[in-house]
Amino acid sequence: MDLRPLDIHDDDLMSAVFRVVDRGTSLGREEMPRATEQEWVGGVRAPDSGERAVHLGAFVDGEVVGVATAYLFLLDNTDKAWFEVVVDPDHRRSGIGSALVARLTEVATADGRTQLTGGTKIPFDRVEDHPYRAFAEHHGFARSNVEVVRHLDLPVPEASLSAWADQAAAAAADYRIETHVGSFPDEHAESLCVLLGQLAVDAPTGDVVYEEEVMTPERLAERYEMSAAMGRETFETIALSPDGVVAAQSTLQVPLDPEGRDVWQWGTFVHREHRGHRLGLAVKTANLRAVQEQRPHVARVTTQNGETNDFMISINELIGFRPVEASMEFLRRV
Numbered sequence: 001m002d003l004r005p006l007d008i009h010d011d012d013l014m015s016a017v018f019r020v021v022d023r024g025t026s027l028g029r030e031e032m033p034r035a036t037e038q039e040w041v042g043g044v045r046a047p048d049s050g051e052r053a054v055h056l057g058a059f060v061d062g063e064v065v066g067v068a069t070a071y072l073f074l075l076d077n078t079d080k081a082w083f084e085v086v087v088d089p090d091h092r093r094s095g096i097g098s099a100l101v102a103r104l105t106e107v108a109t110a111d112g113r114t115q116l117t118g119g120t121k122i123p124f125d126r127v128e129d130h131p132y133r134a135f136a137e138h139h140g141f142a143r144s145n146v147e148v149v150r151h152l153d154l155p156v157p158e159a160s161l162s163a164w165a166d167q168a169a170a171a172a173a174d175y176r177i178e179t180h181v182g183s184f185p186d187e188h189a190e191s192l193c194v195l196l197g198q199l200a201v202d203a204p205t206g207d208v209v210y211e212e213e214v215m216t217p218e219r220l221a222e223r224y225e226m227s228a229a230m231g232r233e234t235f236e237t238i239a240l241s242p243d244g245v246v247a248a249q250s251t252l253q254v255p256l257d258p259e260g261r262d263v264w265q266w267g268t269f270v271h272r273e274h275r276g277h278r279l280g281l282a283v284k285t286a287n288l289r290a291v292q293e294q295r296p297h298v299a300r301v302t303t304q305n306g307e308t309n310d311f312m313i314s315i316n317e318l319i320g321f322r323p324v325e326a327s328m329e330f331l332r333r334v
């Protein structure tokens, strides 16, 4: 077995890499949403000025059979690295995952990182004894957080959406709700970035303590470019305060392909000074409504939250999201 950096601009190689990732991450959870090749490769290739990504492949007889990436944050959280490791199901238990983790650990520690993190999706009833957890613990990682992944079937009845919108509007009469599709207005970009940066601090993240993320209008523009490269469109709903500040936001990633069924919920965040006005419900339901109206082909939304994130979970349960699997995160301090 041979480990080498991946040339992420080699189309044939990336098709083979995608097959490993798709087979490896969908094993035993085939009914869960899967990224398409365009989504996955588009995401890997998209530049993000806030992080450096190191991609490695494990090759047997010239074929890629394992893939690993270390994400090294550059503008904040520079003590941390996020690892992703996947081995093709036909090549497991032969030390490939271990070799990849060892190499990523060298890369991250040489870069001064002291908190190595990563995660995986597993069924609720295997949180204590899943083999992926055994693998992580074998390498000195410990469970740091468990999030609950939830699905919502679309469409949500229009009558429910308008009832929630009315309920939210009654508590937030002073705020204006706006939905932006595919691009975001420059005049509110700085203000939105404040919220996007604070999300990692205020959302519960278990034993890993994140610093505020440095989000800039440039990185926001990069995110929009990434979505487009993935064949997706960003639906961003915001609540504007009377003085024009973005007080709340919610982001959905929606496939443009009319065959695409799965929508991804990214963050929903209400600014600390604007909580208690049902703005979370307001932006979330307005965003869903816009997606249902404009992209009627989509059928399901996936979201995930920390087990202790009571406010967000209560909104999700009200809307009809149901738990489907656990997302387990790991931490190794070096």
Ligand SMILES: CC(C)(COP(=O)(O)OP(=O)(O)OC[C@H]1O[C@@H](n2cnc3c(N)ncnc32)[C@H](O)[C@@H]1OP(=O)(O)O)[C@@H](O)C(=O)NCCC(=O)NCCS
Binding pocket: 024, 025, 084, 085, 086, 087, 088, 091, 092, 093, 094, 095, 096, 097, 098, 099, 118, 119, 120, 121, 131, 132, 133, 134, 135, 136, 138, 330
């Ligand atoms: C987790 C994963 C990367 C392991 O890859 P791998 O190449 O099979 O791992 P290794 O052969 O290096 O295993 C090293 C050790 O981990 C533990 N381990 C790995 N798979 C295991 C399993 N199915 N059951 C129990 N222990 C296991 C064992 O201690 C093993 O050592 P041993 O084979 O000498 O007993 C692979 O199963 C995978 O791709 N999973 C899906 C993606 C994922 O969830 N990645 C993140 C995991 S935290």
